[in-house]
Amino acid sequence: MARKMKTMDGNNAAAWVSYAFTEVAGIYPITPSSPMADYVDQWSAQGMKNIFGTTVKVAEMQSEAGAAGTVHGSLAAGALTTTYTASQGLLLMIPNMYKIAGELLPSVFHVSARCVASHALNIFGDHSDVYACRQTGFAMLAETNTQEVMDLGAVAHLASIKGRVPFINFFDGFRTSHELQKIEVWDFEDLKEMCDMDAVEAFRKRALNPERPVMRGSHENGDIFFQHREACNSYYDALPAIVEEYMDKVNAKLGTNYKLFNYYGAPDAEKVIVAMGSICDVAEEVIDYLTAKGEKVGLVKVRLYRPFSAEKLAEAIPATAKKVAVLDRTKEPGSLGEPLFLDVVAALAATGRTGIQVIGGRYGLGSKDTPPSSIFAVYDELAKDAPKAQFTLGITDDVTNLSLEEKEAPNTAAEGTIECKFWGLGGDGTVGANKDSIKIIGDHTDKYVQAYFQYDSKKTGGITISHLRFGDSPIKSPYYINKADFVACHNPSYVEKGYKMVNDVKPGGVYLINCQWDEAELAEKLPAEAKRYIANNNVQLYTVNAIDLAAKIGLGKRTNTVLQSAFFALSNVLPKEEAIGYMKEKAQKFMKKGIEIVKMNEDAIDAGATAFVKIDVPAEWANAEDNKTAEASKGAAKLVKMVDGIMKPVALMDGDSLPVSAFVDHADGTFEQGASAYEKRGVAVMVPAWDGSTCAQCNKCSYVCPHATIRPYCLTAEEAAAAPENAIIVDKKAGKGKGVYKYTLAVSPLDCMGCGVCVGVCPTNSLKMVSRESQDAMQPVFDYMVENVTVKEDVADNTVIGSQYKTPLLEFSGSCAGCAETAYARLITQMFGDRMYISNATGCSSIWGGPAATSPYTVNKKGYGPAWANSLFEDNAEHGFGMYLGQNAIRNSLIAKVKEMAASDKASAEFKAAADEYLATITDGAKNGAATEALVAELEKAAAAGCPTAPEVLASKEYLAKKSVWIFGGDGWAYDIGFGGVDHVLAAGEDVNIMVFDTEVYSNTGGQASKASNIGQVAQFAAAGKGIAKKSLAEIAMSYGYVYVAQIAMGADQNQTIKAIAEAEAYNGPSIIIAYAPCEMHSIKGGMVNCQAEMKKAVDCGYWNMFRYNPSLKAEGKNPFTIDSKPATGSYREFLLNEARYSSLTRSFPERAEELFALAEKTSVERYEHLLRLKDLYAPKAD
Secondary structure, rough: OEEEEEOOHHHHHHHHHHHHHEEEEEEEOOOOOHHHHHHHHHHHHOOOOOOOOOOOOEEEOOHHHHHHHHHHHHHHHOOEEEEEEOOHHHHHOOHHHHHHHHHHEEEEEEEEOEEEEEEOOOOOOHHHHHOOOOOOEEEEOOOOOOHHHHHHHHHHHHHHHOOOOEEEEEEEOOOOOOOEEEEOOOHHHOOOOOOOHHHHHHHHHOOOOOOOOOOOOOOOOOHHHHHHOOOHHHHHHHHHHHHHHHOOOOOHHOOOOOOEEEEEEEEOOOEEHHHHHHHHHHHHHHHHHHOOOOOOEEEEEEEEEEEOOOOHEEEEEEEEEEHHHHHEEEOOOOOOOOOHHHHHHHHHHHOOOOOOOOEEOOOOOHHOOEEEEEEEEHHHHHHOOOOOOOEEEEOOOOOOEOOOOOOOOOOOOOOOEEEEEEEEEEOOOOOHHHHHHHHHHHHHOOOOOEEEEOOOOOOOOOEEEEEEEEEOOOOHHHHHHHHEEEEEEEOHHHHHHHOHHHHEEEEEEEEEOOOOHHHHHHHHOOOHHHHHHHHHHEEEEEEEOHHHHHHHHHOOOOOOHHHHHHHHHOOEEEEEEEHHHHHHHHHHHHHHHHEEEEEHHHHHHHOOOOOOOOOOHHHHHHHHHOOOOOOOOOOOOHHHHHHHHHHHHHHOOOOOHHHHHHHHHHOOOOOOHHHHHHHHOOOEEEEEEEEOOOOOOHHHHHHOOOOOOEEEEEHHHHHHHHHOOOOOOOOOOOOOOOOEEEEEEEEEOOOOOOHHHHHHHHHOOOEEEEEHHHHHHHHHHHHHHHHHHOOOOOOOOHHHHOOOOOOOOOOOOOOOOOOHHHHHHHHHHHHHHHHEEEEEEOOHHHHHHHHHHOOOOOOOOOOOEEEEEOOOOOOHHHHHHHHHHHHHHHHHHHHHHHHHHHHHOOOHHHHHHHHHHHHHHHOOOHHHHHHHHHHHHHHHHHHHHHOOHHHHHHOOOOOOOEEEEEEEEEHHHHHHHHHHOOOOOOOOOOOOOEEEEOOOOEOOOOOOOOOOOOOOOEEEEEEOOOOOOOOOOHHHHOOOOOEEEEOOOOOOOHHHHHHHHHHHHOOOOOEEEEEEOOOHHOOOOOOOHHHEEEEEHHHHHHOOOOOOOHHHHHHOOOOOOEEOOOOOOOOHHHHHHEEEEHHHHHHHHHHHHHHHHHHHHHHHHHHHHHHHHHHHHOOOOOO
């Protein structure tokens, strides 16, 4: 049966096949599974029909637990229901999974299998999540690649319907979920033909209905529960045969050979691997290579993992097998072996295959790449007389010595496969352009294609590496490309940093660098190692200045389209004119951002096709000599050891080479603060230059800087005199410090992300964006100021200007250029950072705030700074509350001892005075620090005098001072999954501060709607625009009466922002601040350079309201509720149309857009009127 071919990834394939069998989808976003639900939502919005002739009803819930409950309820009511999830999300579904399986309800949970967080969060792929569900009663079906997801996804649905057992249908997160391949796609009519409609009807007749009522979900006692639980056994006994039946039906239609366990390799194999997931394709490549040389090796590919059929496994293993290696993509500390290993051992024992030696290995945790060299290593180990009983692959374990030695492996990819790598900067469009490129090649040629995208842990602004393969034979290579025909460097800073990009070019291959350099500058910038490799391997070197081209066309920093066009011109994979035509077709996707953006991209395509320059490689490059010596890192010993031992190799994309011993000191996941200052990534093409002669010294630029890379300093005469000669230093113009200090504004060009937000807020045009390289000489100036200039306490205060003279204790994060979240967080650290606890919800703020060994949170000169931790997404408020309770319990015990000492007649007058001041300020964070220092001095005297209690207090003296507990997170956490915790913690009445970065969308997982999303907003799971109003989180908190509440928008009113933060922290009780945070996901016209200006527009038009509710004012007889924003004066409609998250609706659903925009504007007017009524409501009663 011939099927249509289409280029798609595993998520798309799972979504397609599931749509056919789904009537309701209960969903919640989580990486890397969110795209499945988004595809289903888009198709539903477009009116696509399933095999039952209906569109899928998609319901986004507040959490995965909620989604599972929805699935359970919908199934109980008789609708075939599906969900899509991974990792912690899947684990949150486990209680309902027991229920769904126990009630024999047919359903499929599609899972792009992902690592479960342990010592650290990892959003990438392994099998720890699905293994955690093997006891739930769900059947489990595994797929190897995108084609199998399409083919066998149908088997999961069909077998579940007939067998009455729910399924987890899983495949490797990222490696399969995000790998693009050209595959055959099911026609829904073929799926309908295979579906047992009698079983569907029987399912509906078993459903709950008041017209034939039954009870389900009873409670039972010990007398009958056990027997009743065993009553389901026959369904599980029958299920393998049902799965086989549908595999056979699929095989008959497609000519495939799917089985419960598929064997691949020599029929007389002696060494066999047993595995499941994408590693099987790697193994097959290696087996083809080895069997061609006469090696007796093979692979058993596990498809149906639950129920596990011992008989079918034994049948699949050749009778000649002597040794078996079972590979598990998980780690179960303390077990005798990982799950699949234990199952295989048990199965072989049960079937009498006792003569086989079985060993077990772990591989691929957290998406650790598993190339052919790992498989060669396994077969080498099996060839030994005494192979290791347990082993690890792909790492160097120099602690417990479990790892196998891996040698350089031959190229096992299909002959004639063209391999390409593209090094991009997150947010520059490289990944999007390469997705388009591979789809163009796949959909417009006869070639097979594969694309996979590798990321570091930054947000936009991090490194991306696109791996593209295409050729005339099927591609089974689910691992990184390490020798490519074409390599492109899309950011020139990577050349300067010494990334070993060109080393991946095959001899005679092409190396393309995007830069503004001429040949002489290129020769100066290229490292000697790169020059030697280019010259000695006949690498064809090209440059292209996409930076200036994109800026000239109007695309700003988005160089991707120019570079995509250059790739097609140089690769010759398609005739030039055809490639240009197809690229322009793809450019129409930008229509949601406006016709002018489409036209710019078309111009970029035309320009890029001829913009590259061939570089003649000088012969002397072959013997180029290294002239740079690495500078030793300076700083605290533990920090420097971590930076040099972990951070720097990771920053150079060489983390894979680090041995286990590098992490022994960090086994519990603890890292030092302040490492981001050592990165100096230099990824910005343009950075700000300061004109001190016109500067108003308002410090607004520093106030809004997301990355703390522009900082004002007040200098003494001595500090100014010792500054580098090129430092720009002027007189302090006005206010505190005038006539006392000099003033400078220092910029760190190598840390700046080039967003330009500072330029946008400068009232005197004293900043302009210039090339980063022109400002590199200013880096020592910045470094001098940071290291040598002290904070001047007489000018540093909690005002807009004064706050910026305080040291930011959040710096150089991995957040997006222009990010509003980091501007707020950085400001809070300037105000309270030396005494802060931060509990951070998983999300954007934990990703930019908590990268391993690269923390952007730092310390002051005393070594004090934010103590930061991330628990989970859903429990952040409770985790932060626990932090408060824990430290407070210790502090209270110390306070009791201080009181006891002060009451003693042996206490000195000085001690009593210090104790009195300390005790009088224990709830005042601003004053308690100095009082604590004085108390500690007296405690030290008391200890020296022989006081037995003083040493006990001094042993925990770091707990004495009043701490500031902050709970950070986004709107997805606060409004949705963590709302119950937020509400409970606020209701508890304790002194904690909650900061909500409200982007109105799930930013970190790709832009899904939340209850913070507004009417008319287009997002994932709201493809036709959100139809209901935003939740009033602030008003819910205000209803308690004793919670400090504020809504702020930094770009609209900087004074109100800092005033609200100061009031919230000073309030001796719970507080919540909801901060408007424009995001990359909003697609603001002109980009994130306009982030702060967009906040002002939002407030001016009434889209966002600013107010404060301060319960402490009630005691003063004042109204606790203050409205800080005025009635709307700007155009609400103009504001909406300035952001593609709204304007795109006018193109996709124009009539609905008009209806929703009108409703949104009306709602905004009513909301402000409601605030006015609240002000009257809260006003104190007249006597």
